[in-house]
Amino acid sequence: MSILVNAETRVCVQGITGRIGSTQTEHMLREGTKIVSGVTPGKGGMTVAGVPVFDSMSEAQAHTQANAAVVFVPPSAAEPACNEAIAAGIPLIVLITEGVPVHSTMRIRARAEKVGARLIGPTTPGVIVPGCQKLGIMPARLFTPGSVGVISRSGTLSYEISGELSAAGLGQSTVVGIGADPVVGTDIQTLLQLFNDDPDTAAVILVGEVGGNQEERAAEFVAETMQKPVVAYVAGHTVPLGVRMGHAGAIVAGGTGSAADKIKTFERAGVHVAKQPSQVVDLVQEILDKQTGGSDGKKKRTSKSLD
Amino acid sequence: MRLHEFEGKAIFAQCDIPTPKGQVAYCRTEAVSIATKLGGPVVVKAQVLVGGRGRSGGILLVDSAEAAGRAAAEILPLNIRGEQTQGVLVEEQLPIAQEVYLGITIDGATGRPAVVVSAEGGVAIEDVAAKQPEAVVSAHIDPLVGLAPDAARDLVIQAGISSVDAVGKALWNLYGVFAKYDALIAEINPLAVLDDGRVVAADAVLEIDDTALFKHPEFKARIEAQFADPLAKRAKALGMTYVGLDGQIGLICSGAGLGMATMDLIGNRAQPANFLETGGGITRELLAEAMRIVLAHPELKGILINLYGGINPIHEGALGIADVMEEGVSVPVVAKALGNFESETWATLEAAGVTVVKSIETERAVSEMLNQASL
Numbered sequence: 001m002s003i004l005v006n007a008e009t010r011v012c013v014q015g016i017t018g019r020i021g022s023t024q025t026e027h028m029l030r031e032g033t034k035i036v037s038g039v040t041p042g043k044g045g046m047t048v049a050g051v052p053v054f055d056s057m058s059e060a061q062a063h064t065q066a067n068a069a070v071v072f073v074p075p076s077a078a079e080p081a082c083n084e085a086i087a088a089g090i091p092l093i094v095l096i097t098e099g100v101p102v103h104s105t106m107r108i109r110a111r112a113e114k115v116g117a118r119l120i121g122p123t124t125p126g127v128i129v130p131g132c133q134k135l136g137i138m139p140a141r142l143f144t145p146g147s148v149g150v151i152s153r154s155g156t157l158s159y160e161i162s163g164e165l166s167a168a169g170l171g172q173s174t175v176v177g178i179g180a181d182p183v184v185g186t187d188i189q190t191l192l193q194l195f196n197d198d199p200d201t202a203a204v205i206l207v208g209e210v211g212g213n214q215e216e217r218a219a220e221f222v223a224e225t226m227q228k229p230v231v232a233y234v235a236g237h238t239v240p241l242g243v244r245m246g247h248a249g250a251i252v253a254g255g256t257g258s259a260a261d262k263i264k265t266f267e268r269a270g271v272h273v274a275k276q277p278s279q280v281v282d283l284v285q286e287i288l289d290k291q292t293g294g295s296d297g298k299k300k301r302t303s304k305s306l307d
Numbered sequence: 308m309r310l311h312e313f314e315g316k317a318i319f320a321q322c323d324i325p326t327p328k329g330q331v332a333y334c335r336t337e338a339v340s341i342a343t344k345l346g347g348p349v350v351v352k353a354q355v356l357v358g359g360r361g362r363s364g365g366i367l368l369v370d371s372a373e374a375a376g377r378a379a380a381e382i383l384p385l386n387i388r389g390e391q392t393q394g395v396l397v398e399e400q401l402p403i404a405q406e407v408y409l410g411i412t413i414d415g416a417t418g419r420p421a422v423v424v425s426a427e428g429g430v431a432i433e434d435v436a437a438k439q440p441e442a443v444v445s446a447h448i449d450p451l452v453g454l455a456p457d458a459a460r461d462l463v464i465q466a467g468i469s470s471v472d473a474v475g476k477a478l479w480n481l482y483g484v485f486a487k488y489d490a491l492i493a494e495i496n497p498l499a500v501l502d503d504g505r506v507v508a509a510d511a512v513l514e515i516d517d518t519a520l521f522k523h524p525e526f527k528a529r530i531e532a533q534f535a536d537p538l539a540k541r542a543k544a545l546g547m548t549y550v551g552l553d554g555q556i557g558l559i560c561s562g563a564g565l566g567m568a569t570m571d572l573i574g575n576r577a578q579p580a581n582f583l584e585t586g587g588g589i590t591r592e593l594l595a596e597a598m599r600i601v602l603a604h605p606e607l608k609g610i611l612i613n614l615y616g617g618i619n620p621i622h623e624g625a626l627g628i629a630d631v632m633e634e635g636v637s638v639p640v641v642a643k644a645l646g647n648f649e650s651e652t653w654a655t656l657e658a659a660g661v662t663v664v665k666s667i668e669t670e671r672a673v674s675e676m677l678n679q680a681s682l
Contacts, residue, residue: 154564
């Protein structure tokens with residue numbers, strides 16, 4: 001099946017009348033996403049691609065009963081928008097917005113934790129269950145249904161690796177971008193647990209990057225709890241010390257958070273580590289072949305290293 | 308954005324955290340006149356954003372105004388661990404009885420502020436934590452509630468600090484600064500407990516979350532000043548991140564993770580000339596400016612563009628790349644661009660003379676780029 005999102009998920013898009021919100025609503029609808037409502041204060045009564053727009057989340061809920069929110073509002077409006085969703089009892093909030101102040105994220109996460117709601121993001125491409133529903137901004141054509149779970153700190157690398165999996169005939173059960181900020185709503189090990197419990201996920205790919213200690217904490221979880229094989233790739237081997245590379249998260253401090261440290265920790269925890277993105281697929285293929293006792297009819301890839 | 312010590316102290320002073328008397332000087336004469344006004348022995352401190360100033364000769368204790376001038380003349384030209392000194396802070400010397408540590412950071416694991424207190428201040432707190440973990444007290448704070456005055460006092464008591472009232476109040480005020488200024492780090496090391504029981508912040512570390520700067524217009528000039536590299540400044544103006552590097556291959560990528568992965572792959576055979584991440588706001592103008600910024604690198608042997616069309620309208624961005632190609636680009640340009648509107652994007656780029664690699668693998672695009680650049 002999948003994690004977080006399934007065929008029963010009913011979506012409300014917050015910020016639906018904005019330039020990005022309306023375009024992405026159309027893209028999501030094309031992928032079969034059940035968008036039942038949208039919210040933009042002051043734009044109640046409009047429709048966007050046939051979706052009714054309400055002035056507030058509570059009003060939207062009174063009419064359409066969504067059980068997930070996808071948020072496309074400017075950074076300064078992210079906290080009030082998420083607060084509204086939490087207050088309306090929405091159990092899953094996907095905050096796409098990039099550039100949300102970290103203090104706002106801390107407060108949103110604390111509010112969500114109090115009521116047991118799950119926040120994904122901010123700065124996330126969202127969640128996709130290929131062939132079922134897409135709650136986010138990822139280019140859907142790169143994703144195919146299957147049994148590999150993907151957790152990624154980077155949006156674009158989740159596209160690259162999912163696209164390579166698809167090209168190799170390996171579909172994905174669910175692909176989740178956790179978000180690139182120093183504080184995110186849901187961390188890697190929570191998602192690993194969900195994939196561990198999902199009967200239709202056979203293996204999990206973890207896409208990490210330099211900075212922070214999320215990978216290190218995830219490695220601990222893999223060593224202690226995870227029963228399914230995990231393959232990891234970490235970007236940023238060549239990032240100079242102390243330099244900020246785009247994401248607030250992608251900064252290496254002396255000694256900790258470097259790609260080399262993360263890889264060492266993963267290897268100690270029994271995670272299979274790919275040296276470059278295209279090796280991820282080879283490693284997953286090998287593991288799944290072993291599990292199914294050799295060839296399962298999927299086309300075998302030839303190795304294509306750079307040298 | 309990391310603030311200088313004197314900027315942090317100005318904020319502390321406004322928020323009721325006592326700071327030493329003093330002022331920043333940018334030349335020897337200024338240092339002499341500040342020291343004369345203060346009277347008595349002073350300390351002259353390099354204003355740089357890196358740690359370990361003292362060990363690099365960036366902090367000098369002197370007895371007279373003339374000596375303060377000489378100290379300033381000695382410190383101002385210093386390059387401390389790669390960073391040019393931006394001025395010197397000339398301050399009164401304090402009759403210190405005890406040095407304690409107060410710090411507030413954000414713990415990514417719990418998503419909450421973490422308050423750290425220790426009676427062992429004045430040295431690197433990581434060293435204290437490693438050698439005497441029992442000397443470091445910490446607590447996670449509910450960001451919806453903040454740090455209550457009683458909770459601040461309790462932490463000070465737990466840390467074994469005797470000046471409970473004064474240090475507790477300073478910690479409570481420091482949390483106020485942390486919350487009000489959207490800080491990623493707010494630290495006083497050391498907070499000096501004086502002979503008479505008063506406390507004074509002898510140092511200030513304050514880093515403000517860049518994404519929250521829209522709430523703090525008072526830092527506008529300061530933000531602009533932090534970009535020493537004019538190319539980085541131009542990129543930032545459009546929401547892009549640019550870091551100049553020493554190699555030959557210019558990079559334009561539509562995500563930080565993808566950008567770093569591409570850098571890593573180039574690193575196998577050559578070196579990137581830059582890191583450039585477009586962010587999620589690609590337009591025709593933005594990618595044209597990205598091209599011009601990357602082209603400014605003197606050693607450039609090629610440009611590699613790696614884009615995904617998810618939130619980004621890459622077909623519009625391709626028009627900007629074509630605009631610059633039309634102006635004449637003397638190095639080979641290779642692009643990989645996948646996702647929404649990829650066929651339109653490819654058509655525009657190919658017509659403009661860009662080599663388009665249609666594989667999903669960044670490895671292929673890197674390989675093509677290095678071959679074309681003969682590296």
